[in-house]
Each structure stands twice: as C-alpha cells, then as structure tokens.
Amino acid sequence: xxxxxxxxxxxxSCNMVHSDINLPIEYLExxxxxxxxxxxxxxxxxxxxxxxFKVNERKIEDTKLLDHIGTRQKVPFAxxxxxxxxxEKWGNHAFHHAGLMYIQEPSAMAPINAYDLGDIQLALDMxxxxxxxxxxxxxxxxxxxxNEINPSRAAVLKGNVERMGIKNTVITNHSPQExxxxxxxxxxxxxxxxxxxxxxxxxxxxxxxxxxxxHSIGCANRQYAILESAHxxxxxxxxxxxxxxxxxxxxxxxxxxxxxxxxxxxxVMPSKTILSQTVCLSDEHMRRFYPHIAMxxxxxxxxxxxxxxxxxxLPKKQLKIARNKLVSEFLISAIGYDDxxxxxxxxxxxxxxxxxxxxxxxxSGGVRIGRLEGKIFKPDHCFFSAYGNKMFCYEPNSEELxxxxxxxxxxxxYKGYGAITVLGAPLGGFKGCDGRYKNxxxxxxRI
Numbered sequence: 001x002x003x004x005x006x007x008x009x010x011x012x013s014c015n016m017v018h019s020d021i022n023l024p025i026e027y028l029e030x031x032x033x034x035x036x037x038x039x040x041x042x043x044x045x046x047x048x049x050x051x052x053f054k055v056n057e058r059k060i061e062d063t064k065l066l067d068h069i070g071t072r073q074k075v076p077f078a079x080x081x082x083x084x085x086x087x088e089k090w091g092n093h094a095f096h097h098a099g100l101m102y103i104q105e106p107s108a109m110a111p112i113n114a115y116d117l118g119d120i121q122l123a124l125d126m127x128x129x130x131x132x133x134x135x136x137x138x139x140x141x142x143x144x145x146x147n148e149i150n151p152s153r154a155a156v157l158k159g160n161v162e163r164m165g166i167k168n169t170v171i172t173n174h175s176p177q178e179x180x181x182x183x184x185x186x187x188x189x190x191x192x193x194x195x196x197x198x199x200x201x202x203x204x205x206x207x208x209x210x211x212x213x214x215h216s217i218g219c220a221n222r223q224y225a226i227l228e229s230a231h232x233x234x235x236x237x238x239x240x241x242x243x244x245x246x247x248x249x250x251x252x253x254x255x256x257x258x259x260x261x262x263x264x265x266x267x268v269m270p271s272k273t274i275l276s277q278t279v280c281l282s283d284e285h286m287r288r289f290y291p292h293i294a295m296x297x298x299x300x301x302x303x304x305x306x307x308x309x310x311x312x313x314l315p316k317k318q319l320k321i322a323r324n325k326l327v328s329e330f331l332i333s334a335i336g337y338d339d340x341x342x343x344x345x346x347x348x349x350x351x352x353x354x355x356x357x358x359x360x361x362x363x364s365g366g367v368r369i370g371r372l373e374g375k376i377f378k379p380d381h382c383f384f385s386a387y388g389n390k391m392f393c394y395e396p397n398s399e400e401l402x403x404x405x406x407x408x409x410x411x412x413x414y415k416g417y418g419a420i421t422v423l424g425a426p427l428g429g430f431k432g433c434d435g436r437y438k439n440x441x442x443x444x445x446r447i
Contacts, residue, residue: 021045021205026213027198031247034281040292048086049203050295052106054135055080056164059389059425060100068423069095075295077274078109078136083295092447094401098427099163099385104132105203107289107296110277111190111243112136114270114287115303120239122353123188126176126230129153131160133192133243134169141188143353144169147179154363161364165386165426170352173361176229181358188239189230193223195244195251199298202291220250227259237308239268243301247290252300253282265304316355322348326377327369334379334417335390347371347380379417381428381442388419388426394437395421404428407446410437 023045035041055062057080066072072082083106090096090103112133120141128134129148134157138144146161146169148154154173161169172179196216197207227242234240242259244251260267267285277294278287289299322343331338342351344365352366367386370379384391392414396403400410404420404427414432420441421427428445430437 021201021208023201023208024211027211034247034249035290036279037292041290044291045202047202047291049297050106050291051084051086051088051103052078052081052109052296053084053090053101053103054078054109054132055082055101056099056135056425057139058165059098060423064423065095065100075106075109077271077277078106078113079139081106081109081113094405094422094427097163097405097445097447098422098425099165100423100425102132102135102160102164105200105245105297105299107199107294107299108132108245109136110274110287110289110296110299111192111241111301111303112140114274114301115239115241115268116271117141117188117239120187122186123190124179124186124230124233125190125192126179126226127192127194128171129157131157133190134161135164135166137188137190138164138166138169142168145172145186145353145357146170147172147174147176149173149175158364162382162385165388167350167367167386168352169364170357170362170366171364172357172359173363174359176226178359180229180232182233184233184235184238186233186238187235188241189234190241190243191223191226191230192243193219193226193251195219195223195246196248197245198247199245199289199291199300202297216246216248216250219246220248220255223251223255224258227255231259231263231306234306236306238306239303240265240306241301241303243299245297245299247288247298247300249281252288253286256286256302256304257283260304264307266307268303268305270301270303317358319351319354319356324348324372326372326375330377330379330417331369334383335387341369342366379429379440381440381445384419384426384429384440386426388421388429389424391426392416392418393421393424393426394418394430395424404430404439404441405447407439407441407443409439411435412437 032038075081117140122143123141125134125146128146134146148157158171196219200207286302289296327348328338341348348369349365350367368380368382419426429440
C-alpha cells in the first residue's frame with residue numbers, strides 16, 4: 001500500500017506509470033466491499049490501461065494486416081480483435097485513415113461478442129458514440145440504426161462509420177424517448193448506457209475528477225429511463241443488451257434487477273469464453289470485467305430476452321426512390337452498375353435500410369454518393385471509402401501516400417474518378433486528368 005497516499009480531501013492517490021491519479025475515498029470504500037482481490041485491484045492503477053484493435057474485415061483480412069504491423073495476441077472473446085501495446089499510436093497512420101483498424105478498449109468489445117446473436121434483421125445501438133460497439137454490431141446484423149443524442153458526438157460516430165466503409169448503418173441524432181415512436185421495431189437493442197465511468201479511471205482522469213456519489217445516482221436514474229425506452233422499441237422475442245463502463249452496483253446489477261423484476265424478460269447466458277474472463281457479483285448472467293483479472297478496463301454487461309407475444313409495430317414507410325441521370329451515369333462509370341438511390345437535402349445516397357425511418361434528425365441514411373453542383377455531380381468521400389475497391393484503384397508508394405494524406409496531388413495517367421488504396425483497401429478518392437490525380441480526401445481528415 002506504500003504507493004497509495006491518503007489525503008482527507010482527495011482520498012487515496014497513486015503514482016501511475018503514465019500519470020498521477022487521485023481516487024475518491026468513497027469510491028475506494030465501495031470497491032473494497034465488492035472487488036475480489038482488492039489489493040490486486042489497487043495495484044492495477046499503477047499499470048497502463050489496456051488497448052486493442054478490431055481488424056475491419058470489410059476491407060482487409062486479418063492475416064494481411066498483421067503481416068504488415070506484426071503478430072499480435074488475439075483477444076480471446078472477440079472476433080478479428082487483437083491487443084496492442086500501450087505505447088503504440090496508430091491514429092495518424094494510413095492503416096487507421098483507410099479504416100483497416102478500429103482502436104478500442106478490449107473489454108468494451110465483450111458485450112457484442114459475448115452472445116450468439118443468430119439471425120438479427122434489424123438492430124438499434126441506442127447510445128452509440130463514438131462507435132466502437134456499432135462497428136462490432138454492424139458486422140453481425142443485417143441492418144443497424146446507430147443513435148446518439150449529442151449532435152457533436154453523432155458527427156464523430158458518423159465519421160467512424162464512414163471511415164470503416166460500413167454500408168448497412170443509419171445514424172440518427174435523437175433522445176431515447178424520441179425513438180419510442182418507432183414502436184416495437186427492433187430485433188436487438190443495445191444500451192451502452194452513459195455512466196459514471198469508474199471503469200475508465202485508469203485511462204481517463206476527467207472521469208475521476210467528475211465522479212461523486214450524487215453523479216452516480218443521477219446516472220442510475222437516467223440509465224433506467226433509457227432501458228424503459230429500449231423496452232418500448234424492442235420486438236417480443238428480441239434481445240436487449242445492457243452495458244456500462246463503471247463498477248457501481250447501483251448503475252449495474254441493481255438497474256438490471258429492477259428492470260427484469262418489472263418487465264417480462266429472461267436472462268441470456270453469455271459464452272463460456274467470456275465467463276472465464278469475467279466475474280459476477282450477484283448473478284452469473286451479469287458479468288464484470290476488472291483490470292486486475294483480465295486484459296481490459298472496467299465493463300459490465302448483461303443480456304435479456306423479451307418474452308414472446310404480438311408486437312405492436314408501425315407500418316414501414318416505403319423509400320422515396322430518386323432518379324437522376326448524372327448520378328446513374330456516375331455509378332455506372334465508377335463501379336460498373338447503377339443502383340437504387342435516394343435523395344435528401346440535395347445529397348444522393350445508397351440507403352442502408354430497405355424502408356424509411358420516420359425520424360426528423362437522420363445524420364446519415366446510408367452511403368452518401370454525392371451531390372449536384374449546378375450540372376456537375378460531385379462524389380462524396382463516404383462513397384470512396386465504402387465502394388472504392390470496385391473502382392479504378394491506385395496504390396501509392398509510401399512517399400506518395402504521405403503526400404495524399406497531406407492533401408497534395410499525385411501524378412497518374414488514369415482519367416476519371418478513382419480510389420487511392422492502402423494494402424488494397426480504399427482510403428479516399430481522386431479525379432484523374434491531364435496526368436495528375438486531383439486530391440479528393442476531405443480537408444478535415446488530412447494530416
């Protein structure tokens with residue numbers, strides 16, 4: 001215990017590998033009563049947080065990416081996921097820009113990978129930003145609605161979905177209560193609930209500074225309200241997954257127990273692999289990650305199935321199909337075929353859903369193809385990221401790639417729109433003319 005100094009106002013403090021952190025005494029007292037191997041738990045705060053990444057199987061095979069970045073230990077409970085060293089930084093690397101990988105905290109990968117989801121047609125990620133669980137979920141369901149109440153965080157979510165080239169996801173910007181008007185629409189609802197963030201103390205000093213018992217109680221009240229909204233949009237027989245990144249029982253087991261006591265649901269047992277990585281506090285169906293037990297930060301999750309019956313569903317609205325000669329000609333020239341597309345506020349897009357959502361704030365309805373500027377069609381970066389591998393592709397050398405990421409033009413003989421690729425995966429677009437490739441990589445993404 002010599003590494004932990006007690007201060008009456010600040011509580012215990014420990015000198016971490018990467019920073020100093022003050023742990024509130026009320027928090028530590030609660031942890032002492034629930035955490036197995038409390039001394040080991042305290043020691044984990046002297047160690048750097050765990051990091052991992054998901055290989056984007058839409059764009060590249062695991063082995064191909066690992067051949068270039070080196071062998072990595074596999075995350076045992078998550079598909080296409082591998083651990084990183086704490087000091088590895090990939091945020092400005094071309095592999096990250098091209099959406100070949102998504103950096104994520106390892107235990108946050110668990111809630112989606114812990115269950116056999118079966119044949120899920122339509123899912124909802126109700127509190128989705130920044131998008132890690134959405135990216136996991138989009139690979140496992142046919143269609144996905146990814147929602148975020150905060151507009152700026154919804155923009156971050158959109159950026160991550162587009163970078164990964166995801167085609168089956170609609171992004172919305174609504175409160176959980178506003179989504180209730182959709183009725184019992186979804187086969188699966190994920191509630192990765194906003195919480196007090198105790199499980200992130202090792203990597204997020206802001207969460208430590210903002211923590212208080214009162215804040216945790218407020219989170220619990222909000223979490224239960226979100227679960228009530230999730231209940232109202234989930235089909236009978238559908239699966240509800242609840243997760244947080246906190247340790248507090250009031251935000252975890254107590255919330256889930258209250259919900260299942262007041263509604264007709266049954267627990268679903270997670271996989272044996274995840275059981276070996278986690279512990280339970282009161283019920284074996286409700287699982288906890290601890291940083292001194294598995295490689296990851298704090299995470300709680302539980303899954304419940306809504307008992308069968310007749311669901312009250314609103315009739316689905318048919319898509320409003322758009323027709324435009326210039327858009328059709330672009331699609332044919334770029335990927336070799338025309339497709340059904342829609343139009344919203346001047347933007348043409350390939351819809352991620354086969355029907356229209358009756359919502360006001362849809363941030364992204366699918367893959368944006370582009371927009372008209374007068375009589376000229378301007379393709380969008382989202383299209384290059386999602387469909388670039390179907391276009392003419394140019395794989396630059398390392399020097400050219402750096403120039404492209406800086407926003408510079410490249411030399412080339414192809415005429416027309418094409419995609420710049422990294423290890424064969426689309427990074428962004430260009431327009432070839434007069435022996436040069438005009439850079440179409442968005443200015444906000446350049447390094």
